[in-house]
Amino acid sequence: MSRLSPERAAVAREIIARYPVPRSALIPLIHLAQEQDGYVAEDAMEHIAELIGCTPAEVLGTGSFYEMFKFHPVGRYVVGVCTNISCLLAGGDDLLAHAEESLGVRVGGTTEDGLFTLEDVECVAACTEAPCLQVNYRYFPRQTSGSFDALIADLRAGSLDGVVPHHGTLARVRQHVDPDRWAASGSAPPRLPDRHPGPALSESAPQPGLPRTRAAGAPAGRPDPPARGADPQR
């Protein structure tokens, strides 16, 4: 799908500026892409690589380590039923079996209407409220078959739209610091070299190992970090 929208790209630059090393912003930026499209689109990964100054392969290579990132479209709601020990003891596996039957999909599958993707997840830290499930990482504790069906009906009807945003949205508030309040702005903050700098991209000699060429019109070299001093590596 798409590159980050201008608004999200601005947010991305703000996030990057809060770290001494731009690469640290990689995971938050992949979340930003997933928030935009519901999954992590290829063009978005290229855009992130440009913003951070690494290769798209490094974005995918890092992102694919983490379970929350989806690299293909998923349902509007990702329903994660916990079946780890505390939930298992409280009937989490029965709940999951009911969820499969009720939604008509197996674990990992998405309903035909594109609304629900079902997952069998690991401990989500709600053990004292077992069995528990999350919809787009919002908690729904002490579930039964009945409450599960009611929850799905509410989600279908849109009556939980204020509680559960679409997949990819985590905190609905962004960290924002007035530049006057940010302690490091204005002074000379430490900007450190990246420990393992990626291969520098150059216009004249494209890297043969890169999986895809950059999008047309995109800057080729490692872009300047958006704020705060110079990268001593360069």
Added chain:
Amino acid sequence: MTYTPVEPIVTARLGHDDSHTLARALATGGYDGLRRALGRTPEEVHEDVKTAVLQGRGGAGFPAGAKWGLLPGSKFPRWVVVNGDESEPGTYKDRILMERDPHQLIEGALICAYAVRASQVFLYVRGEMALAQERLVTALNEAYAAGYVGRGIMGSDWSMDVTLHWGAGAYIVGDETALLESLSGRRGMPRPKPPYFPAAIGLYDQPTIVNNVETLSNLPWIMLNGGEAYAALGSEKTHGTRLFAVSGHVRRPGTYEVGSGTVTFRDLFYDPRLGGGIREDRAIKAFIPGGGSSPWFFEEHLDLPLDPTVVGPAGSMLGSGAIVAMDETTDMVKAAWRLVRFYAVESCGKCTPCREGTAWLEKIYQRILSGNGRPEDLDLLADVGSNISPGPFPGPGLAPGDKPFAPFPYKKTTICDLGPSAVSPVMSSLRRFRGEYEAYINAATPTTEPAEVA
């Protein structure tokens, strides 16, 4: 030992519905501890925390004051990283603190940053905890605007930035070196050790202090009441209070703050103000004393105090304060399998014994549970386990009253503790409930169909 409730420290504010707001924090002494700290030198603050003997609440239990003392004297910049990536099966306490008292955590992190002369604080929150992230972002924005974080904190000339960082689903990132890799924008794989502590070489290869959420949440109280007062709480060997998340087959699952080392497992499960007894008055069959990674305890351990210096020699650990009760109806093979599956899924793949071993353990469990188990599978489980964690594995003996096989911690052929953690449920259940495994195998009806080895 009888249970005596204590004045809560880290959960003191949680009785209020709006405990997460700056207004409530300020009305109940919030940021007073930081103000007190800023009136002293960083060395005095550090000294006070050393006096308190504030043991780390993330799992290893290393005292925070001693950890801070490992920083090399003159190397700057240095960082403070808050480990809010709680994912140990059964653990619940850090999420509560982040969601319901974010200002206390921010204050604690600032006190730590002041004491160690840090350049910046990074607050790493688990990806799956959307509400905790939302509450912490809101709290940080409020605190920045009101002058409690950022430039010239509370009118002083001390400044500190706090960056909220959020993960994306990887249990291994709870290991502090993996956490730093992840915070550097990389795959969250643990670094080879030594160095054992990132104090010397941490984030961006600079000195770094990584502390757990609960650990840091204790600091405001210590600043206001003094390290000596903190050390006076709890038992002789373990101080202050501790949060325990009690789950499984108890009547009142919940997170309870109790005097450190002053209650027993029996109190925690049976006291009507705590766990309230086992559901339907059944007998307890086994319990997990410190999160999915800890070797299991049994009925004969109920009267041990929740004190790491007692639990360790008995063969297990208090870890992250996650206690799971399993009653007499529990299928121990299935329970062990579910924990093993967790470690197989979460293995980062860096060390071969863990990457291969956890996956094979899980496949053998699938075979046994699907009715295709073979008698030799039981020795095979133990053998695969011993390739991840050689030597006698820690944990209680075969029968009640037997000496433990080995005290905690486990030996390992891996960089971090994830691999040996997978062996805990295997050896714990296999030693004590071998009969249940054999029942599965004796009832096996091997099919020509391939077993489901997901």
